[in-house]
Amino acid sequence: xxxxxxxxxxxxxxxxxxxxxxxxxxxxxxxxxxxxxxxxxxxxxxxxxxxxxxxxxxxxxxxxxxxxxxxxxxxxxxxxxxxxxxxxxxxxxxxxxxxxxxxxxxxxxxxxxxx
Amino acid sequence: xxxxxxxxxxxxxxxxxxxxxxxxxxxxxxxxxxxxxxxxxxxxxxxxxxxxxxxxxxxxxxxxxxxxxxxxxxxxxxxxxxxxxxxxxxxxxxxxxxxxxxxxxxxxxxxxxx
Numbered sequence: 347x348x349x350x351x352x353x354x355x356x357x358x359x360x361x362x363x364x365x366x367x368x369x370x371x372x373x374x375x376x377x378x379x380x381x382x383x384x385x386x387x388x389x390x391x392x393x394x395x396x397x398x399x400x401x402x403x404x405x406x407x408x409x410x411x412x413x414x415x416x417x418x419x420x421x422x423x424x425x426x427x428x429x430x431x432x433x434x435x436x437x438x439x440x441x442x443x444x445x446x447x448x449x450x451x452x453x454x455x456x457x458x459x460x461x
Numbered sequence: 462x463x464x465x466x467x468x469x470x471x472x473x474x475x476x477x478x479x480x481x482x483x484x485x486x487x488x489x490x491x492x493x494x495x496x497x498x499x500x501x502x503x504x505x506x507x508x509x510x511x512x513x514x515x516x517x518x519x520x521x522x523x524x525x526x527x528x529x530x531x532x533x534x535x536x537x538x539x540x541x542x543x544x545x546x547x548x549x550x551x552x553x554x555x556x557x558x559x560x561x562x563x564x565x566x567x568x569x570x571x572x573x574x575x
Contacts, residue, residue, distance in 0.1 A: 358559065381560045388568070389569055390566060390567070390568045391552065391566035393565060393566075396563050441561060448520070449494075449504075449506065449507055449564060450492065450506075451503060452503075
Protein backbone atom coordinates (compact mmCIF):
# COMPACT_ATOMS: atom_id res chain seq x y z
CA UNK A 347 0.00 0.00 0.00
CA UNK A 348 1.13 3.53 -0.68
CA UNK A 349 0.70 6.46 1.62
CA UNK A 350 1.60 10.15 1.61
CA UNK A 351 1.57 12.16 4.82
CA UNK A 352 1.53 15.93 5.02
CA UNK A 353 1.48 16.57 8.73
CA UNK A 354 1.12 20.34 8.45
CA UNK A 355 -2.54 21.15 7.93
CA UNK A 356 -2.14 24.91 7.74
CA UNK A 357 0.78 27.33 7.80
CA UNK A 358 0.63 31.12 8.07
CA UNK A 359 3.62 33.31 7.26
CA UNK A 360 4.27 36.95 6.61
CA UNK A 361 5.39 37.93 3.15
CA UNK A 362 9.11 37.50 2.49
CA UNK A 363 9.50 34.74 5.06
CA UNK A 364 10.82 31.37 3.93
CA UNK A 365 8.52 28.40 4.45
CA UNK A 366 9.01 24.63 4.16
CA UNK A 367 6.20 22.20 3.46
CA UNK A 368 6.83 18.66 4.65
CA UNK A 369 5.97 15.45 2.82
CA UNK A 370 6.66 11.90 3.98
CA UNK A 371 5.77 8.88 1.88
CA UNK A 372 5.51 5.12 2.18
CA UNK A 373 5.83 2.63 -0.65
CA UNK A 374 7.23 -0.86 -1.24
CA UNK A 375 8.08 -0.04 -4.83
CA UNK A 376 11.73 0.52 -5.70
CA UNK A 377 10.79 2.68 -8.65
CA UNK A 378 8.37 5.49 -8.01
CA UNK A 379 7.77 9.14 -8.73
CA UNK A 380 6.92 12.00 -6.42
CA UNK A 381 5.01 15.12 -7.36
CA UNK A 382 4.01 18.47 -5.92
CA UNK A 383 0.84 20.25 -7.00
CA UNK A 384 -0.49 23.68 -6.08
CA UNK A 385 -4.22 24.40 -5.74
CA UNK A 386 -4.89 28.17 -5.59
CA UNK A 387 -8.29 29.51 -4.50
CA UNK A 388 -9.50 29.24 -8.09
CA UNK A 389 -9.46 25.46 -7.61
CA UNK A 390 -7.35 24.09 -10.46
CA UNK A 391 -4.54 21.75 -9.48
CA UNK A 392 -1.30 23.02 -11.01
CA UNK A 393 1.65 20.67 -11.54
CA UNK A 394 4.89 22.01 -10.00
CA UNK A 395 7.51 19.26 -10.08
CA UNK A 396 8.15 15.55 -10.64
CA UNK A 397 11.00 13.57 -9.10
CA UNK A 398 11.93 9.91 -9.68
CA UNK A 399 13.18 7.59 -6.97
CA UNK A 400 16.66 7.31 -8.48
CA UNK A 401 17.38 11.00 -8.54
CA UNK A 402 18.06 12.48 -5.12
CA UNK A 403 19.58 15.63 -6.45
CA UNK A 404 17.89 18.64 -4.94
CA UNK A 405 16.31 21.10 -7.31
CA UNK A 406 15.87 24.84 -7.31
CA UNK A 407 13.52 26.71 -9.59
CA UNK A 408 13.37 30.41 -8.88
CA UNK A 409 12.00 30.85 -5.35
CA UNK A 410 11.05 27.15 -5.14
CA UNK A 411 13.34 24.33 -4.03
CA UNK A 412 12.79 20.66 -3.31
CA UNK A 413 14.73 18.38 -0.97
CA UNK A 414 14.32 14.64 -1.71
CA UNK A 415 15.83 12.23 0.83
CA UNK A 416 15.20 8.51 0.33
CA UNK A 417 16.78 7.68 3.71
CA UNK A 418 13.94 9.48 5.49
CA UNK A 419 11.31 8.96 2.76
CA UNK A 420 10.79 12.69 2.56
CA UNK A 421 10.24 15.12 -0.29
CA UNK A 422 10.04 18.59 1.22
CA UNK A 423 9.23 21.81 -0.60
CA UNK A 424 10.62 25.22 0.33
CA UNK A 425 9.42 28.61 -0.84
CA UNK A 426 11.97 31.37 -0.37
CA UNK A 427 10.84 34.95 0.19
CA UNK A 428 7.16 34.01 0.11
CA UNK A 429 4.62 36.21 -1.64
CA UNK A 430 0.88 36.66 -1.23
CA UNK A 431 0.36 34.90 -4.58
CA UNK A 432 1.87 31.76 -3.05
CA UNK A 433 -1.23 31.38 -0.88
CA UNK A 434 -2.76 28.05 -1.88
CA UNK A 435 -3.15 24.44 -0.82
CA UNK A 436 -0.10 22.37 -1.73
CA UNK A 437 -0.37 18.64 -2.34
CA UNK A 438 2.38 16.05 -2.39
CA UNK A 439 1.62 12.91 -4.42
CA UNK A 440 3.19 9.52 -5.15
CA UNK A 441 2.94 7.20 -8.13
CA UNK A 442 4.40 3.71 -7.85
CA UNK A 443 5.00 0.96 -10.37
CA UNK A 444 2.53 -1.62 -11.60
CA UNK A 445 -0.57 -1.39 -13.71
CA UNK A 446 -2.27 1.13 -11.48
CA UNK A 447 -1.44 4.54 -12.80
CA UNK A 448 -3.12 6.64 -10.18
CA UNK A 449 -1.62 9.31 -7.97
CA UNK A 450 -1.85 8.87 -4.22
CA UNK A 451 -2.20 12.30 -2.67
CA UNK A 452 -1.43 13.64 0.76
CA UNK A 453 -4.11 15.61 2.56
CA UNK A 454 -2.55 18.93 1.57
CA UNK A 455 -1.06 21.89 3.42
CA UNK A 456 -2.86 25.21 3.26
CA UNK A 457 -0.35 28.07 3.06
CA UNK A 458 -1.53 31.56 3.91
CA UNK A 459 0.89 34.40 3.13
CA UNK A 460 -0.08 37.79 4.52
CA UNK A 461 1.36 41.29 4.13
CA UNK B 462 -7.81 22.99 -26.40
CA UNK B 463 -4.92 24.20 -24.33
CA UNK B 464 -5.95 22.49 -21.12
CA UNK B 465 -8.33 19.93 -19.66
CA UNK B 466 -11.89 21.15 -19.95
CA UNK B 467 -14.69 20.02 -17.64
CA UNK B 468 -18.40 20.74 -17.77
CA UNK B 469 -20.52 21.80 -16.12
CA UNK B 470 -18.54 23.91 -13.64
CA UNK B 471 -21.29 23.57 -11.08
CA UNK B 472 -24.18 21.16 -10.80
CA UNK B 473 -26.94 21.22 -8.23
CA UNK B 474 -29.42 18.36 -8.27
CA UNK B 475 -31.90 16.60 -6.07
CA UNK B 476 -31.16 13.39 -4.29
CA UNK B 477 -32.07 10.39 -6.42
CA UNK B 478 -31.45 12.06 -9.78
CA UNK B 479 -28.81 10.93 -12.25
CA UNK B 480 -25.97 13.26 -13.27
CA UNK B 481 -23.41 13.25 -16.07
CA UNK B 482 -20.07 15.01 -15.82
CA UNK B 483 -17.96 15.61 -18.89
CA UNK B 484 -14.20 15.82 -19.40
CA UNK B 485 -12.35 16.89 -22.53
CA UNK B 486 -8.62 16.06 -22.11
CA UNK B 487 -5.62 17.79 -23.60
CA UNK B 488 -5.38 16.92 -27.28
CA UNK B 489 -3.08 13.94 -27.85
CA UNK B 490 -3.18 12.71 -24.27
CA UNK B 491 -4.02 9.01 -24.20
CA UNK B 492 -4.39 8.70 -20.42
CA UNK B 493 -7.37 10.17 -18.57
CA UNK B 494 -8.18 10.05 -14.87
CA UNK B 495 -11.12 10.96 -12.64
CA UNK B 496 -10.62 12.00 -9.03
CA UNK B 497 -12.99 13.25 -6.35
CA UNK B 498 -12.14 15.92 -3.81
CA UNK B 499 -14.21 16.31 -0.69
CA UNK B 500 -13.59 17.83 2.74
CA UNK B 501 -13.63 14.60 4.63
CA UNK B 502 -11.82 12.38 2.14
CA UNK B 503 -9.25 14.59 0.43
CA UNK B 504 -8.33 13.71 -3.15
CA UNK B 505 -9.51 10.22 -4.09
CA UNK B 506 -8.78 8.35 -7.29
CA UNK B 507 -11.85 7.03 -9.09
CA UNK B 508 -10.90 5.57 -12.49
CA UNK B 509 -8.10 5.55 -15.07
CA UNK B 510 -8.50 5.27 -18.84
CA UNK B 511 -5.82 4.38 -21.37
CA UNK B 512 -7.42 5.09 -24.71
CA UNK B 513 -11.00 3.85 -24.42
CA UNK B 514 -10.17 1.08 -21.95
CA UNK B 515 -10.27 1.39 -18.17
CA UNK B 516 -7.52 -0.81 -16.70
CA UNK B 517 -8.13 0.57 -13.21
CA UNK B 518 -11.62 1.19 -11.88
CA UNK B 519 -10.68 0.42 -8.31
CA UNK B 520 -11.68 3.82 -6.94
CA UNK B 521 -15.31 3.85 -8.05
CA UNK B 522 -17.17 3.90 -4.72
CA UNK B 523 -20.26 1.93 -5.77
CA UNK B 524 -22.08 0.51 -8.75
CA UNK B 525 -23.98 3.79 -9.01
CA UNK B 526 -20.80 5.25 -10.51
CA UNK B 527 -19.74 4.51 -14.07
CA UNK B 528 -17.55 6.13 -16.68
CA UNK B 529 -16.82 5.77 -20.32
CA UNK B 530 -14.48 7.25 -22.84
CA UNK B 531 -15.10 7.39 -26.55
CA UNK B 532 -12.78 8.04 -29.47
CA UNK B 533 -9.85 8.11 -27.09
CA UNK B 534 -10.89 11.61 -26.13
CA UNK B 535 -13.96 12.82 -24.22
CA UNK B 536 -14.98 11.01 -21.06
CA UNK B 537 -18.26 11.02 -19.17
CA UNK B 538 -18.64 10.15 -15.49
CA UNK B 539 -22.20 9.15 -14.61
CA UNK B 540 -23.63 8.95 -11.12
CA UNK B 541 -27.02 7.26 -10.83
CA UNK B 542 -29.51 7.78 -8.01
CA UNK B 543 -27.34 10.45 -6.41
CA UNK B 544 -26.93 10.56 -2.64
CA UNK B 545 -25.89 13.47 -0.45
CA UNK B 546 -22.51 11.87 0.20
CA UNK B 547 -21.79 12.20 -3.53
CA UNK B 548 -21.44 15.98 -3.06
CA UNK B 549 -17.85 16.86 -3.93
CA UNK B 550 -15.66 18.39 -6.58
CA UNK B 551 -15.02 15.93 -9.39
CA UNK B 552 -11.66 16.48 -11.05
CA UNK B 553 -10.50 15.15 -14.38
CA UNK B 554 -6.84 14.90 -15.40
CA UNK B 555 -4.97 13.75 -18.47
CA UNK B 556 -1.40 12.82 -19.23
CA UNK B 557 0.53 12.14 -22.39
CA UNK B 558 0.60 8.35 -22.12
CA UNK B 559 0.05 7.41 -18.49
CA UNK B 560 3.07 5.99 -16.75
CA UNK B 561 5.06 8.65 -14.93
CA UNK B 562 4.08 11.61 -17.04
CA UNK B 563 2.63 14.51 -15.02
CA UNK B 564 -1.14 14.61 -14.84
CA UNK B 565 -2.71 17.91 -15.81
CA UNK B 566 -6.00 18.76 -14.15
CA UNK B 567 -9.15 20.58 -15.18
CA UNK B 568 -11.00 23.08 -13.01
CA UNK B 569 -13.40 20.43 -11.79
CA UNK B 570 -17.17 20.11 -11.49
CA UNK B 571 -18.64 21.08 -8.13
CA UNK B 572 -21.54 18.72 -7.50
CA UNK B 573 -24.09 19.52 -4.82
CA UNK B 574 -26.84 17.07 -3.92
CA UNK B 575 -29.82 18.60 -2.14
